[in-house]
Amino acid sequence: MEAAVSLILVFMILGAVFAIHxxxxxxxxxxxxxxxxGLVICFLLLKAPDLAIVQIVVxxxxxxxxxxxxxxxxxxxxxxxxxxxxxxxxxxxxxxxxVILYFLNLATGSMDAFGEGSLRMAEHYINGAAAKTGSAxxxxxxxxxxxxxxxxxxxxxxxxxxxxxxxxxxxxxxK
Numbered sequence: 508m509e510a511a512v513s514l515i516l517v518f519m520i521l522g523a524v525f526a527i528h529x530x531x532x533x534x535x536x537x538x539x540x541x542x543x544x545g546l547v548i549c550f551l552l553l554k555a556p557d558l559a560i561v562q563i564v565v566x567x568x569x570x571x572x573x574x575x576x577x578x579x580x581x582x583x584x585x586x587x588x589x590x591x592x593x594x595x596x597x598x599x600x601x602x603x604x605x606v607i608l609y610f611l612n613l614a615t616g617s618m619d620a621f622g623e624g625s626l627r628m629a630e631h632y633i634n635g636a637a638a639k640t641g642s643a644x645x646x647x648x649x650x651x652x653x654x655x656x657x658x659x660x661x662x663x664x665x666x667x668x669x670x671x672x673x674x675x676x677x678x679x680x681x682k
Contacts, residue, residue: 509621512552519545532580536573540566 522541529535543566550559589597632649640648650658 508552512549515545515548515552519549532577533574536570536577539573540570543569 519542522538522545526535526538526542529538543562547559547563547566550556550562632653633645636645636648636653637643640652642648642652
């Protein structure tokens with residue numbers, strides 16, 4: 508599985524690099540889609556289907572909007588050689604990437620090995636959730652008892668979004 512995830516990550520990096528250097532904006536947008544859908548596949552391989560579902564919805568909506576904007580505007584970006592400010596921007600980007608990679612290396616050095624988990628936070632839920640919630644399903648007990656307000660907030664956001672979409676569609680339908 509690690510080989511498959513690594514191969515997909517290589518394709519995602521290639522898609523991102525192509526998106527940066529593409530002269531046609533539609534090709535750049537599609538390359539960004541490759542990165543997003545590659546992430547969906549990685550989530551599925553890492554057994555996180557809930558994240559994969561959210562990512563595929565967000566990626567599809569983003570891709571459709573970006574394609575619509577590109578098709579409504581000019582598709583070609585004029586090519587010019589970078590001036591002095593362009594080289595400063597490139598140097599700043601390389602320096603920023605180096606700093607980010609340095610801190611990423613520091614952060615990942617303290618993590619558990621891939622596939623091994625620690626129970627620092629989850630141990631409290633796993634050992635006492637069934638007795639404290641009275642639920643036979645551990646996930647349901649955690650979501651609705653321990654994280655009830657969070658779940659209520661998420662449900663409120665979803666209902667508000669649905670009501671907003673319905674309101675906009677009704678206004679458009681009356682015209």
